Amino acid sequence: INDSSDPEAEQVSQPEWPENGEEWSDGGEEDDEGTGMDCGLLQAMAEEDEEINVHNEETFGMELDSHGTTEDSSSGGLLQFREPPPPPPDPKPPARHSSPFPPRQMYVPRAGPGQCGRGRGHRRGLGRGQMFEDPAVMRIVQGRPSLKVTQSYFVCENTTHSTFSSFDLFAFSGQYVVLNQTGAFMFPMSRPCPSTPQSLTPKMMQLRFGASSPRQSPFYSSTSDSVQYPGPVTQLHPQHKRLLSQKQRIFPRKPDGWDPYCNLMTAKEKEWITRLQMIQLQSEHPYLEDYYYQEYYRRIEAKMAEEELGIRGKREPPKLTTLYITKTDSYTPVVHIEGSLGQVAVSTCYSPRRAISAVHGEQKDNRQQRLEVLSKIEKLFIVLLEVEETDRMKTAVLSEAEERKLMEETQKKVEHIYSQMQHHNPLDTGGEFLPFLLVSKGKRLLSRLLPFLKNDAALEMLRIVTSNLPTLMSRDTEEALPVLYPPFRNVIGGLTFSQLIKVLKDLTSDSLTLACQNKRSSRIDNSVAVVFRTDTIFQVAGQLSQCSLVEPLLLPSNLLTLFCRYLDKHTVHQLKSNMESATGFLALPS
Amino acid sequence: MNYVPGTASLIDDIDKKHLVLLRDGRTLIGYLRSIDQFANLVFHQTVERIHVGKKFGDIPRGIFIVRGENVVLLGEIDVEKPCDTLLQQVSIEEILEEQRLQQQAKQETEKVKMQVLKDRGLSIPKADNLDEY
Numbered sequence: 001i002n003d004s005s006d007p008e009a010e011q012v013s014q015p016e017w018p019e020n021g022e023e024w025s026d027g028g029e030e031d032d033e034g035t036g037m038d039c040g041l042l043q044a045m046a047e048e049d050e051e052i053n054v055h056n057e058e059t060f061g062m063e064l065d066s067h068g069t070t071e072d073s074s075s076g077g078l079l080q081f082r083e084p085p086p087p088p089p090d091p092k093p094p095a096r097h098s099s100p101f102p103p104r105q106m107y108v109p110r111a112g113p114g115q116c117g118r119g120r121g122h123r124r125g126l127g128r129g130q131m132f133e134d135p136a137v138m139r140i141v142q143g144r145p146s147l148k149v150t151q152s153y154f155v156c157e158n159t160t161h162s163t164f165s166s167f168d169l170f171a172f173s174g175q176y177v178v179l180n181q182t183g184a185f186m187f188p189m190s191r192p193c194p195s196t197p198q199s200l201t202p203k204m205m206q207l208r209f210g211a212s213s214p215r216q217s218p219f220y221s222s223t224s225d226s227v228q229y230p231g232p233v234t235q236l237h238p239q240h241k242r243l244l245s246q247k248q249r250i251f252p253r254k255p256d257g258w259d260p261y262c263n264l265m266t267a268k269e270k271e272w273i274t275r276l277q278m279i280q281l282q283s284e285h286p287y288l289e290d291y292y293y294q295e296y297y298r299r300i301e302a303k304m305a306e307e308e309l310g311i312r313g314k315r316e317p318p319k320l321t322t323l324y325i326t327k328t329d330s331y332t333p334v335v336h337i338e339g340s341l342g343q344v345a346v347s348t349c350y351s352p353r354r355a356i357s358a359v360h361g362e363q364k365d366n367r368q369q370r371l372e373v374l375s376k377i378e379k380l381f382i383v384l385l386e387v388e389e390t391d392r393m394k395t396a397v398l399s400e401a402e403e404r405k406l407m408e409e410t411q412k413k414v415e416h417i418y419s420q421m422q423h424h425n426p427l428d429t430g431g432e433f434l435p436f437l438l439v440s441k442g443k444r445l446l447s448r449l450l451p452f453l454k455n456d457a458a459l460e461m462l463r464i465v466t467s468n469l470p471t472l473m474s475r476d477t478e479e480a481l482p483v484l485y486p487p488f489r490n491v492i493g494g495l496t497f498s499q500l501i502k503v504l505k506d507l508t509s510d511s512l513t514l515a516c517q518n519k520r521s522s523r524i525d526n527s528v529a530v531v532f533r534t535d536t537i538f539q540v541a542g543q544l545s546q547c548s549l550v551e552p553l554l555l556p557s558n559l560l561t562l563f564c565r566y567l568d569k570h571t572v573h574q575l576k577s578n579m580e581s582a583t584g585f586l587a588l589p590s
Numbered sequence: 591m592n593y594v595p596g597t598a599s600l601i602d603d604i605d606k607k608h609l610v611l612l613r614d615g616r617t618l619i620g621y622l623r624s625i626d627q628f629a630n631l632v633f634h635q636t637v638e639r640i641h642v643g644k645k646f647g648d649i650p651r652g653i654f655i656v657r658g659e660n661v662v663l664l665g666e667i668d669v670e671k672p673c674d675t676l677l678q679q680v681s682i683e684e685i686l687e688e689q690r691l692q693q694q695a696k697q698e699t700e701k702v703k704m705q706v707l708k709d710r711g712l713s714i715p716k717a718d719n720l721d722e723y
Contacts, residue, residue: 261634262605265624270601276627277599 237297239304373435375444380417382447387413390454414452421446433464438475443483450487458491459499600625600664607667608633613660617641619667620654629658640685642692645678647685 084311336343390410394403421442422432436442450458465472465484472481598646600622608622608630617640636654641645679689709715 259605259621261621261623264634265604267622270604273625273627274599275603277597281597307592 237301239292239297239301243300371437373439373442376420377436377439377445380420381441381445383413383417384445387417387452388448410452414449417445417449418457420451433461434468434471437465437468437472440476443481447483447487450491455494462488462491600629600631603666607669610656610664611662612617613658613662618651618654618656619648620651627656631656631658631661631664636680639669640689641677642685642688644676645680645685645688647680647682649682694707 021141281290387410391404394406434447437446446461450461453461465488488533593714603622608620610618610620610633612618616638618633618636618638620636622631623634624632631654633654633656636651638649638651640649689708704713
């Protein structure tokens with residue numbers, strides 16, 4: 001609670017707990033130790049107490065009048081009740097005393113070491129404000145053998161405006177003073193401590209009452225009620241204040257059997273606690289930290305206001321509506337947006353989202369198709385495995401008839417696979433084998449099948465692959481295409497030249513450009529190298545250079561670069577010149 | 591009276607008979623005389639009540655000051671309500687003896703349990719040790 005950012009206070013030495021705890025303890029231990037030693041010690045302490053008392057009175061006694069300064073509220077202010085300064089600064093001029101000083105400082109005077117101190121009337125600590133965290137914590141134990149009562153004392157006051165002419169802290173053993181807001185203070189003499197030196201009391205009282213003339217604090221709330229209000233009233237919701245005042249008026253007196261020990265805790269003390277609790281409730285963001293309190297009183301206030309103005313018909317309870325919903329009366333549960341397929345369902349608090357009636361068809365079909373292809377591949381794979389198995393078994397010595405039979409069967413299977421792959425879907429426009437080739441496993445299937453295919457079939461496959469190369473490359477997500485290269489290489493090795501040219505032709509410029517421009521260009525190089533073995537290329541190039549290129553191949557410019565890697569310079573130059581003459585423009589600068 | 595309605599405050603409990611259960615398991619009954627902001631309690635004419643089975647015994651303690659953090663729960667006792675007749679009040683010596691026996695029995699079972707666990711290579715740490723951690 002005590003945010004003592006008071007600069008002055010900080011300069012002061014920190015309050016310390018008296019270390020000499022045993023001197024503070026009450027007589028319980030004294031009995032054990034024997035009274036001899038204690039009597040003397042306590043007596044000495046008492047004497048010192050007296051001295052301090054006298055000294056204090058001399059020093060501070062007469063200055064009672066000059067209290068109540070308006071030290072700016074920036075100075076730490078009184079420990080406990082640090083209210084945030086109310087918006088309008090105190091217009092009143094500083095109090096009429098000459099010497100300003102930090103007004104509210106909680107000072108519990110420190111007992112010197114080895115002393116059993118007693119609270120003194122240290123006003124304002126005079127710069128020596130020893131701010132304790134909690135005045136109540138400071139227990140001054142009376143150094144008398146009989147007294148075992150500790151008393152707490154404190155000063156509570158408005159921190160922001162010191163309109164109190166006098167505020168003093170002084171503690172007597174057995175008595176304490178509390179100043180409340182109005183400046184009045186009580187002096188509970190009802191329970192005088194037996195050990196109180198009576199001589200002190202009247203004098204102090206005199207000093208106290210003489211100087212006091214409580215003033216109203218200017219910012220005191222409109223409902224300036226009596227003393228009973230707990231401290232920081234400004235923090236209470238005005239409605240709350242009103243309620244409190246009402247309740248206080250009708251506060252019943254409970255008739256009870258008289259309890260001789262009742263009211264040990266006086267009203268002031270109770271008030272103190274309540275004030276503390278109130279302080280703890282203070283916050284800069286009340287709506288953030290204490291939402292329900294604020295809301296509750298706001299509603300009560302609204303209701304009261306309504307009642308005061310007369311009940312104007314029954315109002316609907318406020319609905320919880322969000323800002324976005326503008327039309328609540330009528331809504332179209334289904335909204336159709338132009339150009340979209342299907343409808344979008346609007347969900348409101350009155351009805352949940354309606355099921356979207358989507359347009360079926362293509363979406364599902366595609367998925368289904370793919371699933372069909374996948375399942376087919378699996379089935380064909382099983383057949384392929386059988387084919388491969390029989391192929392392996394061929395090494396075993398078999399009779400001719402059996403071998404022939406086996407071969408026939410194998411061939412049938414191969415053909416079956418081939419035909420299956422070919423005529424997958426009549427609707428499919430992508431080509432006969434394409435769906436299978438797009439799937440990586442399909443590629444693997446084909447690569448393993450190729451050795452078993454007859455020449456023309458194999459050629460057909462090659463043609464299809466080369467013609468669809470761009471598609472295959474772009475959709476080769478799993479990079480399974482290279483798996484096809486080795487078997488194709490073998491196929492190419494068995495081709496005639498014309499067939500090769502045809503193949504090359506099929507490798508349209510587009511496809512090659514794409515192939516070359518492919519990000520994975522290194523792989524392209526590899527693929528080209530693989531697909532066309534070096535010697536083949538050599539052959540091709542040689543042939544090209546010699547013939548006049550009757551049918552000029554629209555070779556992309558970068559094809560030359562490709563050739564460069566595999567051919568010697570001479571051939572490349574010849575090629576280049578041929579191309580140039582054929583095409584009529586410069587091939588790329590090599 | 592409670593100045594801040596809607597909040598919990600002990601102020602209304604002042605001068606009333608209360609039963610408080612402490613963290614160490616003790617049960618105190620007394621008149622709540624004073625409080626502070628930490629809910630430290632001052633009890634008057636305090637009695638420590640020990641329950642063993644169906645018996646209980648009261649040990650007068652006088653004035654008791656309880657540090658707020660050690661309170662588990664606190665409740666007002668309605669003095670007008672008739673007392674529970676199920677429980678039998680016994681003398682202090684007897685109840686202390688009963689309590690001692692109870693503690694002993696508990697310790698025995700605990701010991702056996704620990705031994706059994708130990709034989710199996712298990713160990714359950716005691717809660718009170720964890721508290722201090």
